[in-house]
Amino acid sequence: MSIGARETPPVLEVDGVSVSFGPRNILNNVSFEVRAGEFTGLIGSNGVGKTTLLRVILGLQSISSGSVRVLGAPLSRRSRALGYVPQKVLLDPDVPMRARDLVALGLDAHKFGFSRRSASERERVEEMLVAVDAESFADSRIGSLSGGEQQRVLIAHALVSNPKLLLLDEPLANLDPGSVQEVVALLHRVAKDHGVSILLSAHEMNALLPVMDRIVYVSNGQVASGTTDEVVRSDVLSKLYGHHVDVIQLHGRVFVVAEPGTSAEDVPEHPRYQVD
């Protein structure tokens, strides 16, 4: 399939990216892409390099080889086409900052100056607060909000500058199951309404299965990507893990069960295996 045959160019292209911290290889020749309007899950256990990969895309982490292109252009210092919600933001309840103030900083915190915010900028902030259902606590101190509420405010902060791709690092960790469903549904809706692609990292994929268009599965510093059906299979994941894993489907949920001790060579290679 040639690139020209695609309807829309990819929002993000990660091509052969390797990252090492000293002698340790964190990421090894990682390639995948995120297509316009798609919801992509970056799935892998804790500590496999998901955060590092997101920081590479943001230009905050230097790479030893490979390239990252956002909207077809090589990554400069920081692309305004990207919005980011980092993991574990500790918002101090003693700081008198309203949810509204934090969202507004998404518009102009990178700029020095005396300027006041225009009426249209304030409208934009209001619009984003509505988009994430945060009107009811827009004037509360962010530090006093619940984890799920803070998450929504941070999403509004990341979206207010109108990015094309929203990166979220483990936004579902430390949320109760109800809030997880809420945040996933909200992200799905916001992505559709605002034409934003989403790349979301998680160590647990089940909550994302209904909304995920594509999956990027990370293990051993490498990735396998494609649709869920193409990637979440015993043969593909066994190759990636380097030892046999079973993929068990149960009541519409998927479980990846590792069996340490079995080497990858024992696993027959599947002809449809691909890492694109």
Place this chain on the structure above:
Amino acid sequence: MHVLLEPGFFSNAPVRTALLLGAVVAAVSAVVGVITVVRSQSFAGHALTDVATAGGSGAYYLGVGALWGFLGGSLAGAGAMELIGVQRVRRRDLATGIVLGAATGISALFLYLDTTVKATTGATQQILFGSIFSVSNSTVPYVAAFSGLVIMLMTIMRRPLLLTSLSSEIASSQGVRVRLVGVLFMLCLAVSVGLSSIAIGSILSTALLIGPAATALRVARSIAAATLLAIGLGIISAWIGILLAYDSFYWDPSSQGLPVSFFIVAICFVFYLFSSLVLARRRSHTTRRPVVTDFAFSAEGH
């Protein structure tokens, strides 16, 4: 009026200078102090006061103006802390502690030399605890100019600074130059500490930096409101302090009056205690209600 204001308060030239200087210094301390508290850099602010002490006592010994000693000292201290690594959270306490220790040692040396070699017995008192009534008129324009510069810089960088203080991770992902913002803030902090050292003494300048800001942050609804409130509280503390110190000359005929810095710091502290009361009342109002409805609901259920 006589009860509150002893005669000659407003016609006294040192008093007028003190009122002006106190207001300017309180304002700049409040603007910088609010962000200092939000960034949890109060300890760094305090360490800078110790370096300012070293600078001030050194200037005394060399016969240079105390303002330049205070400013030079705190700026050098900020530079040293920056080099050791005040920007990294884990090394922040270390950088601060090392600079604080070294500076206090130097202060000990200079204060000893000031009192023994130069025989200026008032030096220790004046440098550590200030003497706003003895600041010369010619110093005021410098203090005002530096204060203006700091307030302007803080205003220009308020948004990058605020987001960086909240989360450097979010800020850097948004393209904020986190390191530059951190260095510029340390610069503002150093100058503000140097300036308030002149007014209420180097050791006590932390009180004016942190006190009104901490009080305002507890009760205000936004950073902008907290800043304005802190400026107000700082100026009121300074003015009431000056008034009481002036009046204290008349309280006991045998005394020479009580130090103004004591009154300023005491009033800052009273404001902070008062804010605790306000908060406690607010909390009891907001938490009691749900408990009551909960109880009513469960009573109905049974």
